[in-house]
Amino acid sequence: MNSNAHTSPISVPPLSIAGLLIHSRVITAPLCNNSDRPFREIMRSMGAEMMFTPMVSVEGLTRDDWGTWNILDYEGERAPVGVQIVGSNPERMGLAADIITKRGGVAWIDINMGCPAKHVTGNGNGCAIMKTPEIAVECVKAVRANTNLPVSVKLRSGWDDEHLNFIDLAPACQEAGADAIILHPRTRKQGYSGSANWEHIAQLRKVISVPLIGNGDITSPADAIRMMRTTQCDAVMIGRALMGNPWLITACASAIDKFIAGEITHEDQVPGDEMIYPDGEESEISVRVPHYMKNVSVDERLALVIEHTRTNIQYKGEKRGILEMRKHSQHYIKGCPGAKRMREKLMTITDFEELTQAFTQFRVALKEHTEKRNNLNLNQPR
CATH class of the missing domain: 1.10.1200.80 (Putative flavin oxidoreducatase; domain 2)
Known part of the structure; x- marks a missing residue:
């Protein structure tokens, strides 16, 4: 196994999220029930750099729920580690951000506004909060006011095809204090079916100035380059495709480094997922x-x-x-x-x-x- 985080013989500038420097442009997504401490350690040993815990509920966190705290098993873990929080109560969101920040050991807080799971959206959380953009913005403001850590927001394109509001909500989140936006360009109705509409990432790039991270349907280095090339995003986030396949991390990171350095210009120049x-x-x-x-x-x-x-x-x-x-x-x-x-x-x-x-x-x-x-x-x- 590779005992080091991503290193490249090619010199490319790191991605800066409010001063947090990330050298790999491939970020591992928070995966519910999967991106736990053992998973993160294996991924790091294979070249991953920026890792996230599974999503945690701010209700459980602020009410001192043991199960929620058990998810935040990052004490002594090699940095950087990020925490993704989910909720729709601005006061609770702010309190959770304060707790996480004071506990230490975390480099980045992400706000989940994209989870499509019914048990999450049924409580008005995850992607459901996109239906109430004014509350979503207040949640970002509350988190921003209670932490000095970088704050990002992970969105979907919208609730369904008739309510695609990512193009308005993302700039509002930026104005509220978000340091980066992560977009998974599917709707909540789609879940994980069909194809991610990368054109939405390209559209979003034109209306926000903070770093933009694209997510969805990256299963090969060729996919990573195509997303970077066609959307102008600053980095990619990979989730489900890493299950049982950490080799994808270094393959994509190496290809992106070559793309940024100008050594390659098109996805046809790197391996795809052909068998x-x-x-x-x-x-x-x-x-x-x-x-x-x-x-x-x-x-x-x-x-x-x-x-x-x-x-x-x-x-x-x-x-x-x-x-x-x-x-x-x-x-x-x-x-x-x-x-x-x-x-x-x-x-x-x-x-x-x-x-x-x-x-x-x-x-x-x-x-x-x-x-x-x-x-x-x-x-x-x-």
Whole structure:
């Protein structure tokens, strides 16, 4: 694993969010139930720089709810760490910002105005607050008044296609004190279906002067460059695509550095997400992977699953650590022959030794699959 945060041989200026200097233009999104401490440590070991905790409710935080505080497990963590808060009560938002700031250890506060989940929007929070822009602006003002940390707002395009108000709300948030805007250009009605409309990011770039971070549908370095090129955003944020695939971080960051430095000018010059067999057909184990992962061996992928599990157990204990790793493990082995059977097996495993044995057996099965495929290809008429 890469033990350092993103470093590049190319000299490019860092992104500045109200004085917070971020050298990687790829930011890891807050992921509910996923971007916990073990996840962040694994991502950092693979090159991530700016990381966020999962979204936390200001109601739970300000009422001293244990579960909410458990999410904020960043004491002693390598900086920078950001916290994303969600709520619709300006007073509570301000109090939460004050608590987070005084606790220390945080570099950035993000205000969630984009979560589409029903249990969040049903309380008037997340994307629902975009339906009451005056309250949204008051929330930004309250957070700004209670912290000296950089403050950003993460928006969607709007509630639905008939209520696309990002183009008005974002400048209002900037005027209220937001130091950056993050836009996921889908509506709440879309959820995560359909395509993100990157044209909305390009439109927003023309009406705000603070840093703009684009989010949505980045699954390859080519996607990252295309978003940067077509929208003029200052950085990209990647979320779900990183599940089981931290290699995407460094691949995108390296490509963006080259783009900013002028070494490349178009997404066609960097790998996309087309699937290939790495190293031809000569490897002991060879499975199809995205082109940008051609130098990542199956052994590296399996070793990282084990390391992620070990880290999870370190923070959460064996039973809970293995249970919560199931959602991550299935992403690490995605695309591998026999992945479906392996996922089913993982659902029954409850201890670390059994897990390591299962992955050892999985590796043997992958090797046998590669041998069969290679023998079949050798016997094909040329």
